[in-house]
Amino acid sequence: MLVAALGLTILGFAFLVAAVATGQIGWAWACIVVGALGLLLLVMDLIRGRSARDGSGRDPSEVADAADSHAAR
Secondary structure, eight states, X not given: OHHHHHHHHHHHHHHHHXXXXXXXXXXXXXXXXXXHHHHHHHHHHHHHHHHTSOTTXXXXXXXXXXXXXXXXX
8 A cells, every 4th residue: 555655646746747837727636636645545554554453552563572572481
């Protein structure tokens, strides 16, 4: 999803350049729409990443490290 957001960022920048070069408002609106879609993808990725965590709020790798250190005792 991050790669898609990066692609939308590049596309939005191209629309911004086109808007400045041509002076047409349509390119500017396209830039805004593409930027909003990229932001939506980033928020969705953030929410999906947080839901992958367990109830303690720690990453699964931190939980595994804590279990390993506890088992070594």
